[in-house]
Amino acid sequence: MEGTVPESRAVIGLSGSIAERRAAKCGFNIAPISIPRLRTSSSVANPCGWGGGSSPCRLTISPGISPTALLDSPTMVPNSQALSPTTGTLMYQLLSEEEERKVMNSENHNHRENDEGSWSFPIKPNPFPVSHSCFSDQGTAGFDVDFIYGSSLMNFDMQASFPTGDYDKTSPVNSSSSEEAVYGVDAEMKPTIHAASSEANSDGKDANGTPPAPTEKDFVQEDDVREAKGPYDSLGLVKTAEDGYNWRKYGQKQVKGSEYPRSYYKCTNTNCQVKKKVERSHDGQITEIIYKGAHNHPKPQPPRRGGASAGGAAVSLAENAPDIGEGAGAEDGSVWRNVHLGGSNKDARPDGFEANSPTSMRTSISDLLSAVPQGRGVGGGGSFESAHGPEHSSSLASHEDDEDGSGRLSVLEEADDDEPDSKRRSYS
DNA sequence: AGCCTTTGACCAGCG
DNA sequence: TCGCTGGTCAAAGGC
Ligand SMILES: [Zn+2]
Numbered sequence: 326m327e328g329t330v331p332e333s334r335a336v337i338g339l340s341g342s343i344a345e346r347r348a349a350k351c352g353f354n355i356a357p358i359s360i361p362r363l364r365t366s367s368s369v370a371n372p373c374g375w376g377g378g379s380s381p382c383r384l385t386i387s388p389g390i391s392p393t394a395l396l397d398s399p400t401m402v403p404n405s406q407a408l409s410p411t412t413g414t415l416m417y418q419l420l421s422e423e424e425e426r427k428v429m430n431s432e433n434h435n436h437r438e439n440d441e442g443s444w445s446f447p448i449k450p451n452p453f454p455v456s457h458s459c460f461s462d463q464g465t466a467g468f469d470v471d472f473i474y475g476s477s478l479m480n481f482d483m484q485a486s487f488p489t490g491d492y493d494k495t496s497p498v499n500s501s502s503s504e505e506a507v508y509g510v511d512a513e514m515k516p517t518i519h520a521a522s523s524e525a526n527s528d529g530k531d532a533n534g535t536p537p538a539p540t541e542k543d544f545v546q547e548d549d550v551r552e553a554k555g556p557y558d559s560l561g562l563v564k565t566a567e568d569g570y571n572w573r574k575y576g577q578k579q580v581k582g583s584e585y586p587r588s589y590y591k592c593t594n595t596n597c598q599v600k601k602k603v604e605r606s607h608d609g610q611i612t613e614i615i616y617k618g619a620h621n622h623p624k625p626q627p628p629r630r631g632g633a634s635a636g637g638a639a640v641s642l643a644e645n646a647p648d649i650g651e652g653a654g655a656e657d658g659s660v661w662r663n664v665h666l667g668g669s670n671k672d673a674r675p676d677g678f679e680a681n682s683p684t685s686m687r688t689s690i691s692d693l694l695s696a697v698p699q700g701r702g703v704g705g706g707g708s709f710e711s712a713h714g715p716e717h718s719s720s721l722a723s724h725e726d727d728e729d730g731s732g733r734l735s736v737l738e739e740a741d742d743d744e745p746d747s748k749r750r751s752y753s
Numbered sequence: 754a755g756c757c758t759t760t761g762a763c764c765a766g767c768g
Numbered sequence: 769t770c771g772c773t774g775g776t777c778a779a780a781g782g783c
Contacts, residue, residue, distance in 0.1 A: 345762090575776070581772085581773065587774085
């Protein structure tokens with residue numbers, strides 16, 4: 326069914342060119358402390374024809390876009406955690422602005438091989454902790470990014486608004502919508518997010534505006550962080566960016582192009598068939614995340630806390646969970662969303678977004694994502710926890726090669742972990 | 754007791 | 769037709 330059904334894929338990966346990665350890798354080292362840089366680029370493919378070949382619509386998030394509105398990206402935690410192994414949550418850490426800037430400067434653009442849909446937005450860290458929640462409406466894709474600088478936590482929200490209307494209009498890919506969201510981390514440690522969504526909201530959702538299904542919300546729900554199950558640290562600094570949904574791992578395999586094993590997750594919701602593929606390095610860093618399908622249900626529990634940002638909240642990655650409206654048929658998961666982290670910034674418009682322009686956001690993070698393998702999800706909930714938990718002070722990223730070009734980057738986290746604990750397993 | 758993770762094997766699609 | 773890769777299922781184990 327895939328063919329017929331729209332799928333949304335979110336891929337988190339490093340996106341950048343290999344060369345870049347290498348360059349980055351080679352060229353840049355992470356400071357001993359760390360902060361790796363994070364690069365996020367999100368490219369979203371619009372429903373347009375992502376797969377169709379037509380021109381994929383991409384969401385562009387421009388740096389200019391309001392911070393609030395622009396990106397939402399993964400949050401960074403002071404420690405190094407990025408993503409949960411089990412569920413797939415991502416956490417990012419940020420370095421200092423400078424670092425980011427550097428990154429940005431250095432960074433260039435990354436293009437993902439992926440293709441088309443890559444846009445990157447430059448993320449700019451704010452000095453203050455700002456947290457935004459992202460939401461995505463039908464046409465909007467939001468990423469939440471929280472950055473924490475030293476002590477301060479920064480949250481950035483990026484929202485990419487897709488022209489909903491355009492969405493459909495633009496591309497007639499209705500039946501099959503494919504969204505791809507790729508979150509990537511640069512070899513350098515910069516996570517890149519590319520979100521390409523080519524989904525078709527046509528059927529299921531109305532791109533226009535009426536999203537019948539709750540799924541849309543899911544997209545980026547605000548739930549930034551899950552507390553209950555979540556891995557937040559006691560300090561509240563770290564949080565995982567989950568989609569807010571519960572996932573169950575049903576398989577793991579090593580893909581040829583990837584150095585790291587790819588884990589397959591399914592939404593635990595009975596009615597939901599959404600699947601997620603996560604590639605994470607041994608260290609637990611996530612190199613690629615791919616979402617397939619849309620959630621038909623609202624998130625399990627929105628424990629969100631209000632203020633997240635304050636002290637620590639951290640991360641809320643809004644994932645892009647695939648929530649597509651199921652309405653029509655997206656349920657099967659036909660929509661893939663790719664989110665790419667890391668990319669290049671090509672142009673971004675402050676306006677809103679561009680449909681076809683890639684934006685790139687870069688930020689520095691210490692650890693991109695770290696996932697820890699064991700965590701169970703929480704009983705029942707399934708969310709992830711933080712893998713490492715503790716704070717890692719420094720993380721290194723090294724990426725190896727790109728073997729086929731697909732080399733992904735690997736980041737090493739050194740962790741220091743001091744975390745008290747709190748995180749790891751929360752299930753009772 | 755329930756749920757999730759892990760691992761191996763099987764199956765399907767593609768070149 | 770064979771081989772390869774990717775994806776999924778199922779069983780066992782652990783928390
Ligand atoms: Zn679901």
